Amino acid sequence: MNAMAxxxxxxxxVDDSPATLGMxxxxxxxxxxxxxxxxxGADALMLMSRISPDIVLMDAVMPGLDGFETCRQMKHFQxxxxxxVVFMTGLTETEHVLRGLDSGGVDYVAKPVAPDExxxxxxxxxxxxxxxxxxxxxxxxxxxxxLAVSREGHLRWATPQAARLIREATGKPVGSLPPTAxxxxxxxxxxxxxxxxxxxxxxxxxxxxxxxxxxxxxxxxEVLLRVTSSQCAEEILNQALGLTIxxxxxxxxxxxxxxxxxxxxILGLSPxxxxxxxxxxxxxxxxENRASATAxxxxxxxxxx
Numbered sequence: 357m358n359a360m361a362x363x364x365x366x367x368x369x370v371d372d373s374p375a376t377l378g379m380x381x382x383x384x385x386x387x388x389x390x391x392x393x394x395x396x397g398a399d400a401l402m403l404m405s406r407i408s409p410d411i412v413l414m415d416a417v418m419p420g421l422d423g424f425e426t427c428r429q430m431k432h433f434q435x436x437x438x439x440x441v442v443f444m445t446g447l448t449e450t451e452h453v454l455r456g457l458d459s460g461g462v463d464y465v466a467k468p469v470a471p472d473e474x475x476x477x478x479x480x481x482x483x484x485x486x487x488x489x490x491x492x493x494x495x496x497x498x499x500x501x502x503l504a505v506s507r508e509g510h511l512r513w514a515t516p517q518a519a520r521l522i523r524e525a526t527g528k529p530v531g532s533l534p535p536t537a538x539x540x541x542x543x544x545x546x547x548x549x550x551x552x553x554x555x556x557x558x559x560x561x562x563x564x565x566x567x568x569x570x571x572x573x574x575x576x577x578e579v580l581l582r583v584t585s586s587q588c589a590e591e592i593l594n595q596a597l598g599l600t601i602x603x604x605x606x607x608x609x610x611x612x613x614x615x616x617x618x619x620x621x622i623l624g625l626s627p628x629x630x631x632x633x634x635x636x637x638x639x640x641x642x643x644e645n646r647a648s649a650t651a652x653x654x655x656x657x658x659x660x661x
Contacts, residue, residue, distance in 0.1 A: 397421030410482055413478070432531070440484070502583070541579065603633050610649060611650045
């Protein structure tokens with residue numbers, strides 16, 4: 357979809373200067389975008405509680421809630437966390453630029469702004485956001501249990517499967533990781549990507565155990581985690597058949613009738629690597645073919661595979 361499509365993309369411009377708002381509104385509307393405006397950070401947050409824009413142009417310095425804090429509050433609210441924020445600022449010193457990026461911004465333009473430059477930046481970041489949404493949609497379709505958090509443990513985004521798993525275990529959506537998990541995450545980051553796991557009981561009765569696996573950093577202040585539960589199919593196969601997590605993933609997709617090429621695409625592997633995993637699976641399960649391995653998987657899952 358481009359800016360001139362019937363479903364026009366929405367740009368929210370936040371600035372306490374009516375002259376700047378008017379100038380950017382005219383330029384962005386001419387470029388084919390739908391424009392919303394807010395005169396303060398508080399007004400912007402109130403507006404975004406009802407309507408989610410596709411991108412935000414944020415004045416860095418405003419009375420009351422400044423742009424940096426407005427952006428920070430946006431990023432702590434999961435439905436708004438993935439919306440790109442471009443700062444507009446006369447503060448071009450490095451420390452101010454870094455402050456904008458640290459608060460969750462993706463870019464900045466210097467004031468006084470040039471409308472043509474702003475439109476070009478908006479176009480680029482909207483294209484990037486569309487690619488990101490497409491990638492996450494692919495993860496969703498593949499049934500991946502993934503979530504991304506900031507280095508402080510605040511949720512950035514989650515695939516529907518991961519969000520549902522956590523919601524079912526806790527009775528509420530995840531907003532940020534518990535302190536013990538944040539400490540574990542800090543250790544993972546200090547160890548430069550060690551693939552460690554963390555188990556935590558997210559119900560008072562301790563009946564449902566959520567396990568998080570550190571995958572790695574995927575962007576500025578974004579850490580990818582994999583989530584499994586004692587009740588999910590992968591965890592059941594892992595415990596029942598003594599396979600590694602990756603072997604369990606491969607076997608689960610084999611049991612769902614997927615070819616090696618399909619599995620490779622879903623899991624981000626090469627078909628040759630999938631074949632090597634299958635050889636190891638056959639050896640561990642003492643079977644000779646996919647049909648026999650599938651039968652064992654279905655039996656372990658109680659017919660739910």
